[in-house]
Amino acid sequence: MEFGHITLRQIDFKTKIQSSDQFPLFCALVKMDSKQFREAAKQLVDYICDYHDNIRDRDVLPAVQPYFLEKQMPGSAPENGEPWTSVFNDIEKLIMPGVNKVMKQRQEHMRTEQKIFKGRMKLERMTHWHSPRFHAYFPTASSYPAILADMLSGALGCVGFSWISSPICTELEMSMMDWLGKMLHLPSEFLFSSHGKGGGVIQEAASESTLICMLAARSRAITKYSSSSSPKNKSPLNKLVAYCSTQAHSSVEKAALLSAVKIRSLDPDTNLSLRGETLERAIKDDREKGLIPFFVAASLGTTNSCAFDNIIEIGQIYIWLHIDAAYAGSAFICPEYRHYLNGVDKADSFNMNPHKWLLVNSDCSALWFVSLFKIIDLNTNISNLD
Amino acid sequence: MEFGHITLRQIDFKTKIQSSDQFPLFCALVKMDSKQFREAAKQLVDYICDYHDNIRDRDVLPAVQPYFLEKQMPGSAPENGEPWTSVFNDIEKLIMPGVNKVMKQRQEHMRTEQKIFKGRMKLERMTHWHSPRFHAYFPTASSYPAILADMLSGALGCVGFSWISSPICTELEMSMMDWLGKMLHLPSEFLFSSHGKGGGVIQEAASESTLICMLAARSRAITKYSSSSSPKNKSPLNKLVAYCSTQAHSSVEKAALLSAVKIRSLDPDTNLSLRGETLERAIKDDREKGLIPFFVAASLGTTNSCAFDNIIEIGQIYIWLHIDAAYAGSAFICPEYRHYLNGVDKADSFNMNPHKWLLVNSDCSALWFVSLFKIIDLNTNISNLD
Numbered sequence: 001m002e003f004g005h006i007t008l009r010q011i012d013f014k015t016k017i018q019s020s021d022q023f024p025l026f027c028a029l030v031k032m033d034s035k036q037f038r039e040a041a042k043q044l045v046d047y048i049c050d051y052h053d054n055i056r057d058r059d060v061l062p063a064v065q066p067y068f069l070e071k072q073m074p075g076s077a078p079e080n081g082e083p084w085t086s087v088f089n090d091i092e093k094l095i096m097p098g099v100n101k102v103m104k105q106r107q108e109h110m111r112t113e114q115k116i117f118k119g120r121m122k123l124e125r126m127t128h129w130h131s132p133r134f135h136a137y138f139p140t141a142s143s144y145p146a147i148l149a150d151m152l153s154g155a156l157g158c159v160g161f162s163w164i165s166s167p168i169c170t171e172l173e174m175s176m177m178d179w180l181g182k183m184l185h186l187p188s189e190f191l192f193s194s195h196g197k198g199g200g201v202i203q204e205a206a207s208e209s210t211l212i213c214m215l216a217a218r219s220r221a222i223t224k225y226s227s228s229s230s231p232k233n234k235s236p237l238n239k240l241v242a243y244c245s246t247q248a249h250s251s252v253e254k255a256a257l258l259s260a261v262k263i264r265s266l267d268p269d270t271n272l273s274l275r276g277e278t279l280e281r282a283i284k285d286d287r288e289k290g291l292i293p294f295f296v297a298a299s300l301g302t303t304n305s306c307a308f309d310n311i312i313e314i315g316q317i318y319i320w321l322h323i324d325a326a327y328a329g330s331a332f333i334c335p336e337y338r339h340y341l342n343g344v345d346k347a348d349s350f351n352m353n354p355h356k357w358l359l360v361n362s363d364c365s366a367l368w369f370v371s372l373f374k375i376i377d378l379n380t381n382i383s384n385l386d
Numbered sequence: 387m388e389f390g391h392i393t394l395r396q397i398d399f400k401t402k403i404q405s406s407d408q409f410p411l412f413c414a415l416v417k418m419d420s421k422q423f424r425e426a427a428k429q430l431v432d433y434i435c436d437y438h439d440n441i442r443d444r445d446v447l448p449a450v451q452p453y454f455l456e457k458q459m460p461g462s463a464p465e466n467g468e469p470w471t472s473v474f475n476d477i478e479k480l481i482m483p484g485v486n487k488v489m490k491q492r493q494e495h496m497r498t499e500q501k502i503f504k505g506r507m508k509l510e511r512m513t514h515w516h517s518p519r520f521h522a523y524f525p526t527a528s529s530y531p532a533i534l535a536d537m538l539s540g541a542l543g544c545v546g547f548s549w550i551s552s553p554i555c556t557e558l559e560m561s562m563m564d565w566l567g568k569m570l571h572l573p574s575e576f577l578f579s580s581h582g583k584g585g586g587v588i589q590e591a592a593s594e595s596t597l598i599c600m601l602a603a604r605s606r607a608i609t610k611y612s613s614s615s616s617p618k619n620k621s622p623l624n625k626l627v628a629y630c631s632t633q634a635h636s637s638v639e640k641a642a643l644l645s646a647v648k649i650r651s652l653d654p655d656t657n658l659s660l661r662g663e664t665l666e667r668a669i670k671d672d673r674e675k676g677l678i679p680f681f682v683a684a685s686l687g688t689t690n691s692c693a694f695d696n697i698i699e700i701g702q703i704y705i706w707l708h709i710d711a712a713y714a715g716s717a718f719i720c721p722e723y724r725h726y727l728n729g730v731d732k733a734d735s736f737n738m739n740p741h742k743w744l745l746v747n748s749d750c751s752a753l754w755f756v757s758l759f760k761i762i763d764l765n766t767n768i769s770n771l772d
Binding site for chain 2 (some may be wrong): 175
């Protein structure tokens with residue numbers, strides 16, 4: 001078998017006469033046609049199944065030292081491409097040593113019906129996140145159905161940056177965000193089906209969601225306080241202050257650094273829950289100092305302590321309320337846990353991560369707004385600001 | 387066949403007794419084991435091949451109207467999961483109508499060896515980015531080898547946010563960024579193999595790359611000008627000004643809005659190239675006004691006109707130089723086009739998108755820094771700023 005070849009000269013030559021990329025052309029360039037892909041992909045499907053069927057036998061954490069790979073890799077890319085079989089061998093040798101052995105055993109097993117060799121592999125280079133013996137960090141989901149979805153998504157290769165660039169991608173995302181929103185019993189203002197201003201959109205991480213919401217809130221605050229301020233139109237930016245609990249994920253503080261606004265981490269109560277009273281007092285103090293409170297990130301299930309802020313109390317205070325339920329959010333689908341989300345009706349934005357508990361491969365962070373216009377308006381003309 | 391089932395009650399019940407997610411457990415929950423995945427995935431591989439083999443016969447642009455899907459989708463998720471066969475049928479019916487017909491024709495063709503029906507499908511809901519008749523936007527790459535890579539990546543499901551969270555992912559990224567950097571003949575300061583401060587990291591989009599670099603430059607400028615300013619430590623933020631050509635992608639202006647800094651779009655010369663002299667004049671003007679020039683985004687191959695800024699001249703001026711070669715960057719691998727990149731040795735950061743010309747599926751934007759420490763230091767303690 002000789003396929004998967006690619007030479008740079010060929011790309012160059014072809015791109016000269018091509019203004020738009022085209023899948024058949026590109027595949028001709030890499031010398032992998034559908035017949036060859038059919039074969040390679042099915043081989044890879046078997047490889048994936050074998051990996052997961054035997055994952056328990058692998059060491060979860062590798063014993064390698066930093067820069068181990070550098071010594072074993074060629075210093076530069078090959079001038080000519082290599083066939084898939086050769087790339088596949090490199091994967092086994094450099095990325096996943098030990099799999100070859102398991103696969104050979106499996107083939108032997110199929111012939112002889114002997115028991116598959118269960119010896120531990122001591123050659124690991126990967127941290128096996130999906131091993132049943134992996135207990136680090138938060139869970140990250142992966143599942144066979146999600147791999148199928150990714151395969152199709154990769155093959156269709158659409159970029160859905162506007163409705164017309166792929167109508168079905170846009171509408172499917174809207175539909176699925178509504179489904180998920182309804183499963184969480186979000187108020188109808190968060191759903192497209194209410195035909196109001198609200199709706200959901202998929203982000204890559206909760207950190208990204210928090211940053212986007214803080215920027216939108218900043219934009220709203222700047223617009224509001226610029227228009228009502230002195231004729232000199234001095235920017236209120238350096239007066240803006242955001243709030244979170246000391247238990248909040250570091251990404252909230254980071255969002256404030258990137259947004260160039262102040263942030264105050266407030267002490268939660270003895271149950272590690274940020275209370276409305278605490279926030280109210282902080283806001284009062286800051287207003288007396290001439291600052292402008294504009295945003296609070298409340299968490300449901302924080303990273304370090306799984307703490308739940310009191311969103312019913314916090315929701316009474318009129319600043320942008322973003323609820324970050326990245327981790328615990330999935331649980332609210334269950335009626336017996338839904339009460340933790342009571343108060344979401346006062347939020348401006350809410351997010352949770354299906355790529356944690358909901359079997360969806362990374363990255364998938366679901367973010368809803370009561371009014372998408374606040375995000376679309378995010379492009380405040382800051383260049384006018386002093 | 388009955389697989390792919392999932393019920394929410396099961397997740398709930400199981401998650402109660404599980405602190406960490408585990409691939410085998412999750413797959414048991416969705417009732418899709420490796421045997422069933424093997425079958426479903428191979429069916430999907432055939433589907434993908436058929437899609438690309440027949441893509442030329444499809445209408446590139448669908449004729450649907452906004453909100454077409456809403457009427458055809460159930461208003462909420464099913465309480466109980468559905469088998470893969472049923473999901474697959476929904477894909478054909480709701481996402482990709484017409485494929486079933488093509489597949490049936492194909493099967494018939496294989497039996498009768500008659501010519502495959504070439505009738506145009508009038509039922510499209512997708513914009514087919516990889517059709518040979520698609521000429522909108524810039525190219526976005528997809529290729530069979532890239533789909534294979536995504537399949538494996540999805541199956542391994544590692545989150546490489548630190549070295550130990552997946553050593554081989556981290557080191558493979560470093561190695562591949564060095565390979566690509568060497569193919570582009572980047573100066574050694576951009577490569578890990580120089581064992582200096584520089585290196586490359588994969589981002590999702592050039593827009594993201596520009597934003598990150600502008601934020602890093604902002605951080606550097608704030609640190610520098612805060613320490614040398616009045617004892618009151620007044621923030622220089624509202625004095626910072628970034629520059630780009632009027633031909634630059636809108637994401638540069640957007641990055642400035644998000645970074646809360648001023649930006650000036652400068653007129654290029656008659657060849658649409660931003661010249662050093664123009665930038666120098668703008669910087670001089672702005673310094674006279676008391677502003678602090680801190681960042682310039684030069685483009686090699688702009689979105690609207692494929693314009694090339696004069697980076698040799700611009701590189702003479704001492705502010706953070708970011709070079710955005712999102713689109714044209716791939717061409718610099720060819721010796722006859724490499725001269726367009728001359729001057730990159732004066733840049734602080736450089737990015738290009740392998741997901742455009744280099745056969746890699748979205749998202750893959752390659753970003754290099756002369757000093758990664760500038761990015762790691764990005765967390766300037768802005769809360770100290772007045």
